Amino acid sequence: NAGVMQNPRHLVRRRGQEARLRCSPMKGHSHVYWYRQLPEEGLKFMVYLQKENIIDESGMPKERFSAEFPKEGPSILRIQQVVRGDSAAYFCASSPRLAGTRTDTQYFGPGTRLTVL
Amino acid sequence: AQTVTQSQPEMSVQEAETVTLSCTYDTSENNYYLFWYKQPPSRQMILVIRQEAYKQQNATENRFSVNFQKAAKSFSLKISDSQLGDTAMYFCAFMKHGGGSEKLVFGKGTKLTVNP
Numbered sequence A: 001n002a003g004v005m006q007n008p009r010h011l012v013r014r015r016g017q018e019a020r021l022r023c024s025p026m027k028g029h030s031h032v033y034w035y036r037q038l039p040e041e042g043l044k045f046m047v048y049l050q051k052e053n054i055i056d057e058s059g060m061p062k063e064r065f066s067a068e069f070p071k072e073g074p075s076i077l078r079i080q081q082v083v084r085g086d087s088a089a090y091f092c093a094s095s096p097r098l099a100g101t102r103t104d105t106q107y108f109g110p111g112t113r114l115t116v117l
Numbered sequence B: 001a002q003t004v005t006q007s008q009p010e011m012s013v014q015e016a017e018t019v020t021l022s023c024t025y026d027t028s029e030n031n032y033y034l035f036w037y038k039q040p041p042s043r044q045m046i047l048v049i050r051q052e053a054y055k056q057q058n059a060t061e062n063r064f065s066v067n068f069q070k071a072a073k074s075f076s077l078k079i080s081d082s083q084l085g086d087t088a089m090y091f092c093a094f095m096k097h098g099g100g101s102e103k104l105v106f107g108k109g110t111k112l113t114v115n116p
Helices: none
Strands: A005-007 A010-013 A019-024 A029-037 A043-050 A053-056 A065-068 A075-079 A088-096 A112-116 B003-005 B010-014 B019-021 B024-026 B032-039 B046-052 B064-069 B074-079 B088-096 B104-106 B110-115
Touching: A005 A088, A010 A019, A019 A088, A019 A112, A029 A075, A029 B104, A043 A065, A043 A075, A043 B104, A075 A088, B003 B088, B003 B104, B010 B019, B019 B110, B024 B074, B032 B064, B032 B074, B046 B064, B046 B074, B074 B088
Parallel strands: A010 A112, B010 B110
Antiparallel strands: A005 A019, A019 A075, A029 A043, A029 A088, A043 A053, A065 A075, A088 A112, B003 B024, B019 B074, B032 B046, B032 B088, B064 B074, B088 B104, B088 B110
């Protein structure tokens, strides 16, 4: 069973460009979470999605950032008009939906390291 | 809002010895989960151990065990028989149970070095 897949692993963008980060959850997992890790910091929650629904986006910056998890295909985190402060590692995690429960362990992908020049 | 505090930015231990990493948290919730994740130099986040708040028994996974003190809001990780491969950043994390949002709240991490 493949783990959570993220691509690209490394992404370099110039200021003002767009960054698209992809996440394929583990097989059977329908919940996806995105986190950002700044240098020397812990991970900070950004957004929680289920298929075709954004459940909680309380950690997303109000501008330039958006996320989706379509019915088919990976979840996408999009950052428009990137700035140097967006340089960070972006992690995706997924969890399964178990009958009778709403919460379970999140399994992380390897992350995408975004560098903005 | 929940907060997680890891008061030890760095620790070191000799191979084969035991080390304990501290974590405290602040919440008004009664139902929640606590986790320890490991982040080695590869930067992959790896689940080490989890604890349900409603369980009084401390979780164990091989050489890893926790000391969960709910009243004190403390959740320390003990690593026994430390191995070189345990060298990593260790993050303590909190997750509220239910309510629609299952986000993890992380501490800032403890950098553990295991010396030969």
